[in-house]
Amino acid sequence: MTAPDPSTPDTAADAPRPAPHTPAPPGARHGAPPADTPPPGAPGPDGVRAPSAAAGNGLPRTSPGDPAPRTAPGAATRTAAPAATPAALWRRGRGFLICLGILLVAAVTLAALASGSRHGRLDPRSADPDGSRAVAELLQARGVTTRVVTTAREAAAAAGPDTTLLVTNPDLLGESQLRAIRSAIDLSGGRTVLLAPGSPSLPDLAPAARTKGTALDQDLDPGCALPAAVSAGRAGTGGEHRYTTDGATGTACYPSGGHPTLLVLPTGTTGGDTVLLGSETILLNRKLASEGNASLALQLLGSRPDLVWYLPSLADAQDEDPAQEQSFLDLLPHGWSWAFLQLFVAAALAALWRARRLGPLVTEKLPVAIRASETTEGRARLYRKAGARDRAATVLRAAARERLAALVGVPPAQAHDPAALLPAVSGRLTERQQDLTALLFGTTPATDAALVALADHLDALEREVRTS
C-alpha cells in the first residue's frame, strides 16, 4: 500500500458528510480504511445520520416541494437539449441570418442614397462640387492661412484683429454659441463674415440688420462703392436672403429689388466689421469660376492674414450651458406629476392585492431522505482518497475467487486456497495459459492503471470459465 502523506489534513473530509459531533477518527488520518468496519467518520452502517433527527423530523414544511430523494444530478439536464447537429443549427439560424442580410443591404443602400451632395458642404477640405477647397487653396496661394474650427469657443478664442472669422451656417447655432460669436465680433476687432444669416441668428450677431425677403436673381450687379464689389463686378450673391438696416452706417451692395444681399457693417469701436453675405454660393467649388465670385470671395476673406473657418458641428452642442439642461420631469406638463401620484396610489393598491393570500401556508413534517447506499459510496471515495489499491485489489480478488470456486466446483471453504483453486480453474481454460497465480493471488498493483486492468482481467477470466 502506498502510504499517503500523513500530513494531509483533509483525509477525513472525504467521508460522506460526517456527523458534526463525531470526532474525526484516527483511522481516517492514517488513510487506511479498515476492511470490516464502516468507513471512519461515516455516520452509521446504513447511511442514516442520527443528527438529522432534529433537522429532518422537526422542520415544518413550508414549500409545496416534494420530499424528493436525492437523485443523480444532471439527470434532467442531460435529456433536455436535443443533439445540435450542423444541419439543425442551420435550420434554426437561417431565418435570422436572412433577416440580418436584408437589414445590412438596406442600411448600405440607404446610406449611399442619403449621403447626397450635402456631404462636406462649405468645408475648406472638401473637393466636392459643394465643398470650398478651391477658395481655401486660392487664399493659401495668396498667403492667407486657413484654420478650421468646429466649436464656437474655439472660434471665439481664435478671433483677433488680424483674423477673418467665417461663420458658415449661423442659423444652426444655439444660444450659447451665438453669445460666444457675438462677443468675438465685439471684441476681436477683425472681420467677421456671416454666410446667409437668417432671422434666427441676425438679432444676436448683427442687431442692426434684418432680413427682407428673398432675392430672386442669382447673379447681381455691385451697385455700390465697396472696392471689393467694384473690382469683382457681377457676382452670385442672390438667390437667398436680402437685408435691410436700421441706420445708414453700413455699406449695402448687390441690391436685388432695392435691398442689398451683401452688407458690410462696422462693429464696435476697435475697427472691425461684419460682412453679411446673402448667399453662400460664391464660396462653392462649382460656382467659384463663374462671374466675379472668386474675386469677391478672395477679397472678402483675404483682407486679414489669418482666416478662421468655423464649421458648426455636433461637438458644439456639448458646450451648452448645463444650467440650460432640462430634466425629463421639467418637460412634462404640470398636471402629470399629479397623475404620477395617482399611479403610485394604484401601485400601492396592486401591491396590497398581490400580497393578500387566500389563507395561510400549510406546514407539514418532512420525512428524512437518506440513500441507503451512501455509506458504500463514501467508502469508495475513501479508498480513492487514500489510494487504497491494496485493499481494493484484495477485495476484488477475494470476490472473484469465491465466484470462480462456485463455478468450478471447489467448496467455498477452499476458495482462497491456491492449491485447491488454481488447478481447477486452469483445467477449465483452453487457449491461453496466463499467470493465474499472479492474477488471483498476486501482489498489490503498482499503479492505478494496473488496478483498473486487474479488475478487467478478473472479469475476463470469470467470463472465460463461465463459457468453457
Added chain:
Amino acid sequence: MALTGRAALLAALGSLPVGILEPSWTGMLAVNGALGLACAVDYALAAPVRSLIFTRSGDTSVRLGEPAEVHLTVANPGARPLRARIRDAWPPSSWLPGTETGASRHTLAIPAGERRRITTRLLPTRRGDRRADRVTVRSYGPLGLLTRQGTHTVPWTVRVLPPFTSRKHLPSRLARLRELDGRTSVLTRGEGTEFDSLRDYVPGDDTRSIDWRATARRHKVAVRTWRPERDRHILICLDTGRTSAGRVGDAPRLDSAMDAALLLAALASRAGDRVDLLAHDRRTRAQVQGRAAGDVLPAFVNAMATLEPELVETDARSLVSTILRNAPRRSLVVLLTGLDAAPTEEGLLPLLPLLTQRHTVLLASVADPRVEEMTRSRGTLDAVYEAAAGTQSQASRRRTADQLSRHGVHVVDATPDTLAPALADAYLSLKSAGRL
C-alpha cells in the same frame, strides 16, 4: 378583507382624469374618494363569510398512489347570494408537486339560502394521515372591488395506506398453497403436519406411512395422508429503527418491508394461520393481535399507515423481550430488519438463542440494487474503487447472514421488488416442510 386587481386597475385609470382634468389635491381626492366609496359599497354588499356552514363527506382512507375525493358542502344561510373563491387547504404532500394550487381552489356561486357541494381531489404522495387544514373563503361583492375573506376549520382526515404493490404475487402463491394444503395432501410427514385421512396404498408411497391398524380392519393396505398443520402463529416484526430510514431506490426500506409483510400476512391468513404484527424500535410503535382471518389485512394496513422510520438505534433487548411476550407459544417470528454488520452482531446476535430455542426465526432484509450496480462498475479508477467498496459491503452482509444462519435463523436478503415474493416463498417452503 382583500382588494382585487380591478380596484388597482381603476386607480391606475384614475390617473387620466387627475392628469388631464384636475391636477391637484382636489382631483386626487375626487378619484380616490369615489373609488373608496365604491369599495365600501361593494364590501357591504358581499355575502358574509362567517355565517357560512360547512360539512364534509367523502373518502376516509386511500391507497398510496390512488386519488381520494373529499366533498365539502357549503350552505349560505344569509340573505345575499354568495360569489366566492374557496381554498380547501391540505398539507402539501396531499397532491402531486405543482398541482396544489389548481386542486385546492374552487370558484362557486350560491344563491341566498341554498347550498352547494364542491369536491377536492387528493392524490397523496406519502403514507400517513392527511388532516384537512383551514377552509378559506373570499366573498366577492357585485362590483368585484373589495372582498370579504375569512377562514373556517372543517376537520377531516384521510388515511393514506401502504400501496401493497406486491399483491400481484398473491394468486401464484395461493396456488402453491393449495398444492400444499389438504386438497392435495402431502405424503411427507414432518413436525408441523397433522393427520388428514386414510386412503389405499399405491406403489410408490412411503412404507412408513402405512397405517397397520387400519390395514388390519379393512383387509387392504391403507396409508395415512398428512397435511400442513393449520392454525399456526406467525408474528411479523417490523424494525422501525434508523436502518429502516435509508432510501433504496425511491422509497425507504421500511416501505419495502411493509409491502413484504402485507403479502406474507395475506398469504398466511388464507392458509389458516394466525398473523400478528409488531412494529418496534425502542418502544412498540404499532401492534395488531388476534384478528380473524378476514380482518387481518385491513388491520395491518391501518396500523402501518402512520408508521414512519424513527431515527434511533433499535433496542434489540427490548425487541426480543416484546416478541417473547407476544408469542407465548411456538411461533414463526418474521423479523424485517437490516443485515448491517455492527447493529446485528452487537444487538441481535447475542439474544438470538432466546428466540430460536422456542420459535422458528425468519429474518428478511432489503438489499440495495445500487450496491449491486456499484460492484459491476469498471473502466475508470473511480469505478474500480466503487466496485471494491460495493463488493466489500456485499461480503459483509453475506458474512452477517452466514452468522445468523449458523444460529438457526432463515435469512432472506432481496432487493425491494423481489423481497415480498421471496419472503412468501420462504414461508411456503417452511410450511411445506412442516417446520412452523
